[in-house]
Amino acid sequence: MTSQQTSVATSADRIIALRLSSITLPLSTPISDAKVLTGRQQPMREVAFLFAEVTTAAGDDGIGFSYSKRAGGPGQFAHACEVAPAVIGEDASDIGKLWTKLVWAGASVGRSGLSVQALAAIDVALWDLKAKRAGLSVGKLIGAHRDGVRTYNTSGGFLHTPIEQVIENAQRSLADGIGGIKIKVGQPDWRTDLQRLTAVREALGEDVPLMVDANQQWDRRTALRLGRALEEFGLVWIEEPLDAYDAEGHAALSSALDTPIATGEMLAGVGEHVRMIDARAADVVQPDAPRIGGITQFLKLSTYVEHHQLDLAPHFAMEIHLHLAAAFAGNDPWVEHFDWLDPLFNERLATHDGRMWLPDRPGLGFTLSDQARAWTVDSADFTATS
Known part of the structure; x- marks a missing residue:
């Protein structure tokens, strides 16, 4: 040239x-x-x-x-x-x-x-x-390791939702091809959490991947007590049991429990994630590309996650994170399914067989x-x- x-x-x-x-x-x-x-x-x-x-x-x-x-x-x-x-x-x-x-x-x-x-x-x-x-799609441009990523639904399991509706929402998500279900916990009376979780597990069966999310609202003692009580449910993970910046507490909890600990969505930069990973504070790392500065920064972090042989489950924004999870070189990741953003875009993502699939549309594959x-x-x- x-x-x-x-x-x-x-x-x-x-x-x-x-x-x-x-x-x-x-x-x-x-x-x-x-x-x-x-x-x-x-x-x-x-x-x-x-x-x-x-x-x-x-x-x-x-x-x-x-x-x-x-x-x-x-x-x-x-x-x-x-x-x-x-x-x-x-x-x-x-x-x-x-x-x-x-x-x-x-x-x-x-x-x-x-x-x-x-x-x-x-x-x-x-x-x-x-x-x-x-x-190419963004995932293919970066270099995909898989065309589809395991996906779980969160939007149907919030605490304001009656448990009968949570179960109905979960069953609908599974029928739509989504692979796992996450429900929120952190009720003022912890027995209510156990009752809701028991009802969901009984309704969905033992084989459906199930996660819970406390949104940082337990103290260390409560998290350990409830973490032990939750072991019987065979959860994929317990998410944000403690304050997002309590690396020491998360590390102790991860060491004490068989159920994996997931955290990271509230961290606001690659450096904050690195400190959390170095403290062995998570089994599942949950970065959010918009919160840490975009795709460029996410790719730096995902390499660090892979190097430490941790699992990856990006938070929210599936329209971006599907591509980044598909390009993750480590263990098969998860992507969080939310339908909240659907009204913003003309296109939809495909889910079947428990996975969310890369679109064949170029770029992210979305128009406003x-x-x-x-x-x-x-x-x-x-x-x-x-």
């Missing part, structure tokens, strides 16, 4: 436009987990999303998103707007370079939490664009619906000047 041809290619790959949109997704029913029952949070009635849409001079485009529950949506949008000009005019293929440029553009607010969550939407959009240009556009509460456009 001549220098002139190189220049033309670089010009074609140049980012000429970036649109950021703050979109609020209303939930049909207020959602309650153990954090609500302990009085630490109010029921969740909506989810705030930050969408990024990137366009190159050649007309290629990509879409990505981050999100926040209960608080932080406007902050993510504001921070993304501050640093977004840093990518205009840059080569869209240089995703790692652009992540570093963005994080330095907002360096005064650090490299974890809201600051990197704002960057995640742009990072994911760049990966979507790159995969579309290659005519008209309804999502109608739920936009703020937007900003950044364009090249020449």
Whole structure:
């Protein structure tokens, strides 16, 4: 390739436009987990999303998103707007370079939490664009180890839901081809948790993979006592039994119980996960790509998870995490199935035989619906000047 041809290619790959949109997704029913029952949070009635849409001079485009529950949506949008000009005019293929440029553009607010969550939407959009240009799904572009990933449903098992409805929801999920069921625990009276779990296990049978999630609301003594009581249910894991940052407590619990311990969804950067892994605080690592800075950062972490021979089960955002779990080189991972995001997109993911399957559509395989556009509460456009 001549220098002139190189220049033309670089010009074609140049980012000429970036649109950021703050979109609020209303939930049909207020959602309650153990954090609500302990009085630490109010029921969740909506989810705030930050969408990024990137366009190159050649007309290629990509879409990505981050999100926040209960608080932080406007902050993510504001921070993304501050640093977004840093990518205009840059080569869209240089995703790692652009992540570093963005994080330095907002360096005064650090490299974890809201600051990197704002960057995640742009990072994911760049990966979507790159995969579309290659005519591949994001999972295939990275290098898939499997075409389908084990999947379990969470959205049907929240604490506000009567146990009869939880069971009906679980049976419907299994009939739809989903492989496992997770229910929430953390009732003020722990006996209620055991009663609900017993009812679910009896209804579904011994062979259905079953998980529970305490959403960080037990203390160490309660977690150990209940963890021992839960051993008889043959759970795939006990999720977030303790505060997300209690690495020592999680490590002790993991050592004391046969049931695997899962945690990590609330950690807000790769470094926080590394400290948790080094402390042997989890058997199942549950990173959230939008919360740790996007796909670029997730890939760094997944290598560390594989190196330590731990299991991987990304949190929420199955539209992104399906691709990343498919590309995980370690043990067969799990992806969390939520139907909450369905109204945002025109496409759906396929589930059958207990697994969620990579779409054959290029990129992430999703386009924003008209309804999502109608739920936009703020937007900003950044364009090249020449």
